[in-house]
Amino acid sequence: MNSRKSILVRGCTGGLFITVDDSIGSEELNDRVMERIRRVGPEIRGESIILEVDKRAMDSDALQSFQMRLNQEFGMSVQQLIAKSDETREAAKELRIRSAPVFTTGRDPQADTVSVPYTLRSGEFKRNPRGNILILGDVNPGAEVSASGDVIVMGTLWGVATAGALGDETAVVISLNMQATQLRIAGHYAYARSPKNSERGLHPEVALLENGEIVVRNFIEFNLLEREVKKSWGGLSS
Amino acid sequence: MGRVIVVTSGKGGVGKTTVSANLGTALAMLAHRTVIVDADIGLRNLDLVMGLENRVVFNSLHVMEGECKLESALVKDKRVENLYLLAAPQSRNKDDVDPENMEKMVKQLSEKFDFVIIDCPAGIEQGFQNAVIGAKEALVIVTPEVSSVRDADRVIGLLQATGIESLSYVLNRLSQQLVDRGDMLSQPDVQEILRVPILGVIPEDHHITASTNVGKPLAIEGGTPAGDAFGRIARRVLGEKVPVPEFRYEGKMARFWKWISGNN
Numbered sequence: 001m002n003s004r005k006s007i008l009v010r011g012c013t014g015g016l017f018i019t020v021d022d023s024i025g026s027e028e029l030n031d032r033v034m035e036r037i038r039r040v041g042p043e044i045r046g047e048s049i050i051l052e053v054d055k056r057a058m059d060s061d062a063l064q065s066f067q068m069r070l071n072q073e074f075g076m077s078v079q080q081l082i083a084k085s086d087e088t089r090e091a092a093k094e095l096r097i098r099s100a101p102v103f104t105t106g107r108d109p110q111a112d113t114v115s116v117p118y119t120l121r122s123g124e125f126k127r128n129p130r131g132n133i134l135i136l137g138d139v140n141p142g143a144e145v146s147a148s149g150d151v152i153v154m155g156t157l158w159g160v161a162t163a164g165a166l167g168d169e170t171a172v173v174i175s176l177n178m179q180a181t182q183l184r185i186a187g188h189y190a191y192a193r194s195p196k197n198s199e200r201g202l203h204p205e206v207a208l209l210e211n212g213e214i215v216v217r218n219f220i221e222f223n224l225l226e227r228e229v230k231k232s233w234g235g236l237s238s
Numbered sequence: 239m240g241r242v243i244v245v246t247s248g249k250g251g252v253g254k255t256t257v258s259a260n261l262g263t264a265l266a267m268l269a270h271r272t273v274i275v276d277a278d279i280g281l282r283n284l285d286l287v288m289g290l291e292n293r294v295v296f297n298s299l300h301v302m303e304g305e306c307k308l309e310s311a312l313v314k315d316k317r318v319e320n321l322y323l324l325a326a327p328q329s330r331n332k333d334d335v336d337p338e339n340m341e342k343m344v345k346q347l348s349e350k351f352d353f354v355i356i357d358c359p360a361g362i363e364q365g366f367q368n369a370v371i372g373a374k375e376a377l378v379i380v381t382p383e384v385s386s387v388r389d390a391d392r393v394i395g396l397l398q399a400t401g402i403e404s405l406s407y408v409l410n411r412l413s414q415q416l417v418d419r420g421d422m423l424s425q426p427d428v429q430e431i432l433r434v435p436i437l438g439v440i441p442e443d444h445h446i447t448a449s450t451n452v453g454k455p456l457a458i459e460g461g462t463p464a465g466d467a468f469g470r471i472a473r474r475v476l477g478e479k480v481p482v483p484e485f486r487y488e489g490k491m492a493r494f495w496k497w498i499s500g501n502n
Contacts, residue, residue, distance in 0.1 A: 123391075142392065
């Protein structure tokens, strides 16, 4: 039993990245992976996993039973499936799990945007692990918002915002009035600004990652197109 | 059917009981039959603040459990016409309350009174849920501190998810002097976060401490900044448009000159 070699676990933002070798038989797959996750401390497990299965063929029943056990034992869910087999990806599609032949941190053009049509008050937490989140109101102090893609707040952001929760470093946080307690993008975090020099009124701003640091820029002057160019050219300009 | 108003805050020590007692008193003085219900089961103190401690025989739990009639548990305030108190038990705790019985009792009260003011316990647990259950209107008490605003915001979120139809807040213990120095949140600061209608501002007033200790609500006699503020809040509850005055801090010298010039 050298499960260490055949199952590789890495941490990623929001959960675990688990790579399963083809040497593991499909009947023991569930047990072995669960056992492996159990060895990871509960405090760093997170809530979702990205499962990489190489060329393994899995039908939707196998995938569903995996998903169910994962949920029952750890309360986690499969966030993304990386599989080279068309059959496996087809099964994932059936179960509405995002899948891709290779892992990329880039944004998913088909990502859903969840829209929240009110102000988030203290204690409320809204998240979208499958795309962007749009808040049509404020995010009050003590409230939290999180998305695997972008976070857009059409109001004042006072609370905590997480963009690129699963590791997308191109994700941004946009707000009409940026007063965030804390900003997090793809595992990097920043305290926005001290509440002392808060100004009233709306100054749309965007927070993004630049050279591993979160910077906040004026949204009007900032050219989002530039970011698109950087992304498609693999960051040549930086 | 009378109006049922729950006075709540989330955070403790921001003045729920003081506001309940004084708002109830002020409403009664405007000739509305009013009962103030202490919903803080196990930590009763509304009767102390109202100065009615020695007259409490039965409490709300006796009523809810059918040990006495509602009428015999109501304590009539002898100083103010139309004002009644329904005390909480001190020896039991919040788990002893059956939410259904609470709702029934509140409904019964609302048939007898014009106003039922419910003094809610701190926190957002069962005690809060029980206090809110029969109310249609809520008054959230908030002091100009970040922690209080944060908790009030949480409570407003919870109230909006229940059957509350009308919701406003009272800004308590505002010191204009501290606001001017930049040491205290101002009313616009609080409004910017809570975004619900404000019913009134009560200035920080040392008379409150004394009135609480002797058990005589400030609203009974006018002439104090906080007492007058309660009167204005009561009139706004009744639908009158009463402007919020500016609470200017007056130093000793300023008060002296004002006294000299006679426009007091």
